[in-house]
Amino acid sequence: QPALTQPPSVSGTPGQRVTxxxxxxxxxxxxxxxxxxxxxxxxxPQLLIFASHQRPSGIPGRFFGSKSxxxxxxxISGLQSEDEAxxxxxxxxxxxxxxxVFGGGTKLIVL
Amino acid sequence: xxxLLESGGGLVQPGxxxxxxxxxxxxxxxxxxxxWVRQAPGKGLEWVSGISGTSALIEYSDSVxxxxxxxxxxxxxxxxxxxxxxxAEDTAVYFCAKLISDDPDDYWxxxxxxxxxx
Numbered sequence: 639q640p641a642l643t644q645p646p647s648v649s650g651t652p653g654q655r656v657t658x659x660x661x662x663x664x665x666x667x668x669x670x671x672x673x674x675x676x677x678x679x680x681x682x683p684q685l686l687i688f689a690s691h692q693r694p695s696g697i698p699g700r701f702f703g704s705k706s707x708x709x710x711x712x713x714i715s716g717l718q719s720e721d722e723a724x725x726x727x728x729x730x731x732x733x734x735x736x737x738x739v740f741g742g743g744t745k746l747i748v749l
Numbered sequence: 750x751x752x753l754l755e756s757g758g759g760l761v762q763p764g765x766x767x768x769x770x771x772x773x774x775x776x777x778x779x780x781x782x783x784x785w786v787r788q789a790p791g792k793g794l795e796w797v798s799g800i801s802g803t804s805a806l807i808e809y810s811d812s813v814x815x816x817x818x819x820x821x822x823x824x825x826x827x828x829x830x831x832x833x834x835x836x837a838e839d840t841a842v843y844f845c846a847k848l849i850s851d852d853p854d855d856y857w858x859x860x861x862x863x864x865x866x867x
């Protein structure tokens with residue numbers, strides 16, 4: 639079982655706002671900041687959010703990350719068809735001496 | 750531009766061994782911890798192993814502990830994963846990754862497929 643818990647899937651229509659949750663514990667999200675990744679089938683994951691809420695250069699402002707306590711969330715506004723992908727949260731974990739744990743992934747379906 | 754290139758994947762029989770190599774370029778390799786992350790067919794990402802820049806700190810996931818060994822050669826800008834006693838459930842695409850907290854310079858290779866089957 640992944641150390642971080644995500645819903646298996648979420649869906650929305652173009653233009654809508656969706657939120658993907660990521661639940662952890664005091665040894666991971668409670669201590670460290672969170673990264674969010676987008677993965678399209680057959681490709682490597684792409685960093686969307688780092689430091690829980692920061693966007694790398696080139697990532698549009700429609701993607702918003704947040705963290706509170708031992709949970710984090712990724713919100714996507716103005717949903718577009720190209721947003722359909724699998725999204726993963728990831729963070730470090732004291733149980734692994736600061737190395738990484740991932741969520742199980744959330745499939746975003748754009749209806 | 751930073752780049753990570755994995756090699757060494759392939760088909761191996763259960764119980765066999767394989768060594769993966771990741772060659773890094775475009776950043777100061779020795780300064781950063783590196784990880785191997787795998788993805789079984791149709792499944793999610795699973796962190797497998799990590800190593801600090803000096804190799805002083807090494808960790809493994811419970812699923813591979815005792816069977817896999819991570820190492821690095823900073824003079825060659827290379828990261829390795831020696832995989833022994835391979836099982837069918839180790840079948841996956843293995844990504845080499847520079848995972849970093851609080852920093853946008855997070856890099857992944859394109860992955861190499863390991864298939865464990867008789």
